[in-house]
Amino acid sequence: MRLLRIAKEGARALAAHKLRTFFMMAGTIIGIAAxxxxxxxGKGTEKKVMKRVNAFGAHAIMITAGGGxxxxxxxxxxxxxxxEDAEAVRTQTGGVDVVAPFAxxxxxSIKAGGNQVQTTVMAVAPEWxxxxxxxxxxxxxxxxEDTAAMSRVCLLGTLTxxxxxxxQNPIGEYIQIGNVRFKVKGILQERGVSPMGDEFDRRLVIPxxxxxxxxxxxxxxxxxxxxxxxxxxxxxxxxxxxxFLHERHHxxxxxxxxxxxxxxxxxxxxxxxxxxxxxxxxGALAGLSLLxxxxxxxxILLISVGERIKExxxxxxxxxxxxxxxxxxxxxxxxxxISGMVIGSVLGWLVSIILARVTQFxxxxxxxxxxxxxxxxxxxxxxxxxxxxRRAARLKPVEALR
Amino acid sequence: xxxLEGIQKTYTSGxxxxxxLKGISFRIEAGEFVAIxxxxxTGKSTLMNILGCLDxxxxxxxxxxxTDMVSLEDDALSRLRNRKIGFVFQQxxxxxxxxxxxxxxxxxxxxxxxxxxxxxxAERALTAVGLSDRMTYKPSQLSGGQQQRVAIARALITNPSxxxxxxxxxxxxxxxxxxVMAIFQRLHRDGRTIVLVTHDRAVAEHAxxxxxxxxGMVAEDRPVAQPRDxxxxxxxxxxxxxxx
Numbered sequence: 001m002r003l004l005r006i007a008k009e010g011a012r013a014l015a016a017h018k019l020r021t022f023f024m025m026a027g028t029i030i031g032i033a034a035x036x037x038x039x040x041x042g043k044g045t046e047k048k049v050m051k052r053v054n055a056f057g058a059h060a061i062m063i064t065a066g067g068g069x070x071x072x073x074x075x076x077x078x079x080x081x082x083x084e085d086a087e088a089v090r091t092q093t094g095g096v097d098v099v100a101p102f103a104x105x106x107x108x109s110i111k112a113g114g115n116q117v118q119t120t121v122m123a124v125a126p127e128w129x130x131x132x133x134x135x136x137x138x139x140x141x142x143x144x145e146d147t148a149a150m151s152r153v154c155l156l157g158t159l160t161x162x163x164x165x166x167x168q169n170p171i172g173e174y175i176q177i178g179n180v181r182f183k184v185k186g187i188l189q190e191r192g193v194s195p196m197g198d199e200f201d202r203r204l205v206i207p208x209x210x211x212x213x214x215x216x217x218x219x220x221x222x223x224x225x226x227x228x229x230x231x232x233x234x235x236x237x238x239x240x241x242x243x244f245l246h247e248r249h250h251x252x253x254x255x256x257x258x259x260x261x262x263x264x265x266x267x268x269x270x271x272x273x274x275x276x277x278x279x280x281x282x283g284a285l286a287g288l289s290l291l292x293x294x295x296x297x298x299x300i301l302l303i304s305v306g307e308r309i310k311e312x313x314x315x316x317x318x319x320x321x322x323x324x325x326x327x328x329x330x331x332x333x334x335x336x337x338i339s340g341m342v343i344g345s346v347l348g349w350l351v352s353i354i355l356a357r358v359t360q361f362x363x364x365x366x367x368x369x370x371x372x373x374x375x376x377x378x379x380x381x382x383x384x385x386x387x388x389x390r391r392a393a394r395l396k397p398v399e400a401l402r
Numbered sequence: 403x404x405x406l407e408g409i410q411k412t413y414t415s416g417x418x419x420x421x422x423l424k425g426i427s428f429r430i431e432a433g434e435f436v437a438i439x440x441x442x443x444t445g446k447s448t449l450m451n452i453l454g455c456l457d458x459x460x461x462x463x464x465x466x467x468x469t470d471m472v473s474l475e476d477d478a479l480s481r482l483r484n485r486k487i488g489f490v491f492q493q494x495x496x497x498x499x500x501x502x503x504x505x506x507x508x509x510x511x512x513x514x515x516x517x518x519x520x521x522x523x524a525e526r527a528l529t530a531v532g533l534s535d536r537m538t539y540k541p542s543q544l545s546g547g548q549q550q551r552v553a554i555a556r557a558l559i560t561n562p563s564x565x566x567x568x569x570x571x572x573x574x575x576x577x578x579x580x581x582v583m584a585i586f587q588r589l590h591r592d593g594r595t596i597v598l599v600t601h602d603r604a605v606a607e608h609a610x611x612x613x614x615x616x617x618g619m620v621a622e623d624r625p626v627a628q629p630r631d632x633x634x635x636x637x638x639x640x641x642x643x644x645x646x
Contacts, residue, residue, distance in 0.1 A: 002511075002512070002514055002516070005511045005516065006511065009511060012499075012500070016499045310495065311497065313495075314495045314497075314508075315508075315512075316456075316480065316483075317454065317456060317483060317489050317495075318483070318484065318489070318508055318509040318512060318556075319480050319481065319483050319484020319485070319509055319512035319513065319560075320480060320511075320512050321476070321477045321480040321481075321512075322476060322477070322480075323477070324480075324512060397456045398451050398456045398457045401456070401491070401495070
């Protein structure tokens with residue numbers, strides 16, 4: 001094929017001028033390497049974010065008693081968050097699907113048979129299962145009857161069950177929380193680790209009313225879990241709930257909030273951390289390298305056209321058409337950027353692996369950056385190769401041979 | 403076969419018109435060895451460019467094997483050069499970084515369909531000019547005479563209708579020059595059509611016919627009764643060298 005023979009001529013010219021070819025390639029190499037790292041870090045981060053968000057609940061908003069900027073467990077002794085707040089959010093704010101008030105107590109001592117553990121007890125409304133999408137894997141969930149009757153029943157997290165009962169089936173068995181005996185009515189589904197690193201499966205769930213009156217002896221709650229209908233609107237719904245609670249609690253700046261709200265969107269932001277900034281920086285580097293590299297490539301090619309006027313004239317005399325000359329220089333440009341892309345991709349891939357080893361950045365290696373890099377390499381090669389190639393093709397053979 | 407009919411070429415620079423060729427007509431039959439001779443400034447380079455289809459005349463007709471090149475587009479002219487014309491230049495114009503063999507194969511890159519036996523053809527062409535033992539050499543490793551012979555092999559590889567030769571001995575010493583001229587004479591005996599452009603009467607008289615240009619016109623067109631024998635000249639020069 002004629003085009004292939006002409007492309008080979010271009011490749012030979014590049015191979016004959018290795019240093020010049022390297023300079024033509026440098027920008028593409030750096031640009032594509034940066035692009036590859038961005039994609040690897042970006043994908044890794046999104047994976048981490050998805051994992052965190054899914055652990056938290058993609059549709060979830062969490063209201064926690066006590067102020068503070070961080071996403072922290074409820075503070076002891078904050079009495080301002082009440083069941084009425086949960087009821088008001090359910091009936092007076094839009095877009096909410098399920099509202100589940102609950103109260104958490106950490107470090108409660110649990111006994112069963114000869115075993116004793118310290119763990120977190122959660123007293124929950126029946127809606128809690130739906131709000132968390134966290135159900136009984138075995139046995140029965142907390143029901144409205146349980147809360148109405150203040151039943152002394154509980155569900156165990158899988159790890160709590162293991163800690164207390166080993167491999168034995170705990171359903172139907174009794175445990176003791178503080179001084180109160182509870183019947184185990186079910187085992188919760190496995191949930192893994194919370195966004196804050198808590199073991200979700202080392203928990204214990206009892207009916208809300210039983211918890212408040214019989215165990216904790218309090219009339220306030222520590223959390224309200226809200227599940228929204230549309231996860232896309234989660235930030236605006238969270239803002240609405242915050243506004244609503246400000247009004248209910250008569251909070252106006254500079255008075256500090258007596259509650260904190262976190263939504264899945266906040267969790268995603270936290271999980272992204274500085275990787276967003278890193279992506280912008282590397283993106284700027286990639287763009288700049290490709291642009292500067294392209295301009296350098298174009299100029300070296302233009303110089304090369306000037307140096308090779310006689311060669312171009314000779315080729316024209318021997319039968320090369322304008323298009324043949326154009327294609328030779330364009331394929332030289334493309335060969336430079338595509339080779340640069342291959343080197344840059346390998347380099348970026350190595351940097352990503354090293355980055356994953358020595359830092360906490362989550363990195364995912366995939367094929368997409370290579371496809372994107374090839375696309376960019378071809379765009380840069382064509383864009384910056386056309387001008388020199390046209391100049392070469394426009395040379396008149398008579399003048400070029402002089 | 404070449405037919406020139408009233409060829410004119412005028413260069414225009416702003417409002418100044420410089421006529422270089424002022425109506426040139428002659429025919430060259432297949433198998434002829436013709437020298438176009440003239441001092442510098444007589445328009446012989448311009449005529450050479452037109453004969454090589456590198457440039458078009460301002461007026462007149464130029465038919466090469468019956469095709470009028472004046473009406474052809476640039477791409478068609480490129481194809482015509484590739485198929486019909488073998489160029490030999492004064493400065494050889496070889497690619498520095500390519501071997502003799504690759505230099506000879508260069509025109510075939512632009513030949514469709516690409517001949518399957520391209521490599522074998524290039525080897526035969528190099529053997530024909532006496533360079534069978536220099537095929538992998540780069541131009542810088544060859545003498546001037548050898549470089550010009552590589553260029554001749556390159557001109558022959560497409561089996562063109564005419565060999566268009568521009569001052570082939572201009573950059574060579576007299577012995578190498580005689581050897582190169584001997585090759586052209588041999589090619590002529592084998593039936594090649596050769597058009598030699600030169601300012602040098604001694605070189606021109608190796609051909610069988612001389613067309614003398616003066617001031618953009620044909621001043622003289624005559625057969626050479628007794629062409630000089632380049633082979634004999636080369637032998638004499640070689641003898642001188644050894645007797646030194």
